[in-house]
Amino acid sequence: MNQDQLKTLVAQAALQYIEPGQIVGVGTGSTVNKFIDALATVKQRIRGAVSSSEASSERLRAHGIAVLDANAVESLALYVDGADEIDPHGCMIKGGGAALTREKIVAALAERFICIADESKYVPVLGRFALPVEVIPMAAQQIARRFAAHGGVATLRLQGGQPLRTDNGQHILDVTGLCIDEPLAFESEVNNWPGVVCVGVFAHQKASVCLLGTAEGVRTLR
Numbered sequence: 001m002n003q004d005q006l007k008t009l010v011a012q013a014a015l016q017y018i019e020p021g022q023i024v025g026v027g028t029g030s031t032v033n034k035f036i037d038a039l040a041t042v043k044q045r046i047r048g049a050v051s052s053s054e055a056s057s058e059r060l061r062a063h064g065i066a067v068l069d070a071n072a073v074e075s076l077a078l079y080v081d082g083a084d085e086i087d088p089h090g091c092m093i094k095g096g097g098a099a100l101t102r103e104k105i106v107a108a109l110a111e112r113f114i115c116i117a118d119e120s121k122y123v124p125v126l127g128r129f130a131l132p133v134e135v136i137p138m139a140a141q142q143i144a145r146r147f148a149a150h151g152g153v154a155t156l157r158l159q160g161g162q163p164l165r166t167d168n169g170q171h172i173l174d175v176t177g178l179c180i181d182e183p184l185a186f187e188s189e190v191n192n193w194p195g196v197v198c199v200g201v202f203a204h205q206k207a208s209v210c211l212l213g214t215a216e217g218v219r220t221l222r
């Protein structure tokens with residue numbers, strides 16, 4: 001199976017966690033797009049979704065699935081999202097699709113985070129994938145210097161030659177050269193730096209379950 005087929009496999013496997021009448025937290029990315037398409041096949045059974053990006057909201061609505069405001073919901077039973085990396089403890093790097101801030105907000109509403117990923121995302125230690133960090137533009141250079149003190153190299157993410165603007169109107173730094181062997185402590189530290197909107201380490205909101213697509217089928221990691 002190729003990577004695309006593995007993504008389809010785990011996206012469909014995530015449907016087993018959905019119960020009638022639920023409002024489903026929905027992430028962002030190519031794996032989640034497949035999940036949204038799968039969710040459309042059971043849309044009569046759910047009340048709607050809380051979405052983590054404009055792109056996912058658009059896809060959900062195109063399928064006729066109601067998109068609710070996160071403020072209208074006190075809690076969610078589950079949140080389904082992909083990852084750029086996931087370690088054996090369920091800690092993740094996310095934000096390859098620039099949606100990390102809203103992803104963390106919706107994940108924080110949910111009792112369970114169901115991560116759907118192909119096996120290329122499974123790593124022993126986080127840090128091979130460049131860490132996305134959403135920042136207030138005027139703080140970008142001082143945040144880059146703080147990462148340099150950790151051995152990281154921060155690069156401003158561009159789109160069409162211009163700094164990418166997130167759904168929240170902010171910028172993204174992608175940081176290479178990090179070895180994130182204490183994700184909880186690292187996430188807390190970076191969150192405290194002025195100008196950081198959100199760091200793409202998901203350790204406080206780690207996955208409860210990971211459905212990993214492998215050549216042998218779906219592996220469930222808890």
Ligand code: 5RP
Nearest residue numbers: 029030031082095096097099
């Ligand atoms: C978007 C994300 C995605 O979940 C992550 O980038 C994985 O994406 P894909 O499923 O396309 O590999 O964090 O901000």
